[in-house]
Amino acid sequence: MTETATPAAAAPVPAPSPFGLFDLHVLRVERVTPVMIRVVFGGPDLARMATAGRDQRIKLFLPSPGQPAPRLPDASDSGWYATWQSYDPATRGIMRTYTIRTLDAAAGELTVDFAAHGDEGPASRWALRAAPGDRAGVFAPVTAENQAFEFRPPAGTDWILLAADPSALPAVANILAQLPPSVPVRAWIEVPSTDDRQELGAGPDTDITWLTATGSTPEALRTAALPEGTPYAWVAGESTTVKAIRRHLVQERGFDRTRVQFSGYWRRGTSEDGLQETGEAA
Known part of the structure; x- marks a missing residue:
């Protein structure tokens, strides 16, 4: 009697992440009000970025002083945050949380509004001096339904x-x-x-x-x-x-x-x- 080997169960395929890393550059800068600076970013693969609208959060990576661009981890690395933390703080850049103001994926434009408060913080400092061509990075959704927004009124809201x-x-x-x-x-x-x-x-x-x-x-x-x-x-x-x-x-x-x-x-x-x-x- 010949025994038939039972094939090993295939390893489960991990679900694709609803987020991705994007390498961006500044297209335009506008002073909307005395306190608000609007920066429009472009990038080669913004067509795959998505947003739920509402209070959609993203992680924005800005270069450290003297650096031309922030150092970003590999976009395919699921442990990107730990990788980013392991970089030398002097060269890895600055990470801040912002809200997507508008996203026009078809046109390849992401708009972020910065509340300016002088040189008190690195993001405000950067926005006050931002110019076309400046480099930045973003960790953002690639699916509209994601965990990075909070405005979810329950049923029965009047x-x-x-x-x-x-x-x-x-x-x-x-x-x-x-x-x-x-x-x-x-x-x-x-x-x-x-x-x-x-x-x-x-x-x-x-x-x-x-x-x-x-x-x-x-x-x-x-x-x-x-x-x-x-x-x-x-x-x-x-x-x-x-x-x-x-x-x-x-x-x-x-x-x-x-x-x-x-x-x-x-x-x-x-x-x-x-x-x-x-x-x-x-």
Whole structure:
């Protein structure tokens, strides 16, 4: 009797990553408002980049001072982050988290808005001096359905509350652009001055309150009249302010905590490098 060998089970094929690394260069730079700089990037394979819109996050790699381009890991390396961390910090470049403002994959253009705050941070410094031809890198989605966006109103949402500062203004613009016009929206946006307000797409029942240095969102919300019905809140910006808004909505307004999405985009007195070292960066 001849025994037939049982073939070994084939190793499972890993699912393709919904993200990829892109080597980019600056096409155009525009000063949108005193606080906002718009940079349009191009690249050889931007046609495969995707976005969910809304508050779609990407990782932007900028060169260190004196470097022509950031050092990027191999795009096929699934452990790219550990590889990037292993590089010499003096030459690997600077990594920061940003929101896609717009993506025109067919035209090969990615637009990112930078909230400028002088030379205080490396990304702001870079954006203030950016010029056509400057090199950068991006870790971004290649599928529209991915884990790098948070604005996901659950079923049964009657109206939307948005709260943001300049760092989250690009996300607010995208959210408003994608919401059905019939959805009521109440938004509070903190900006340094009245010149930093932007024209945002808005439905007939959208009310945007722009707050300058004379006021803050937690203070404004305490006296605000809110719509009836089941809300969904999206809050992003400086970490301490975001937490104060969430606390007010849950403890004083009675919002269901599962219907309050809050994200600290930055923390006063702390850089993203510091947050990366402690594992707290988004």
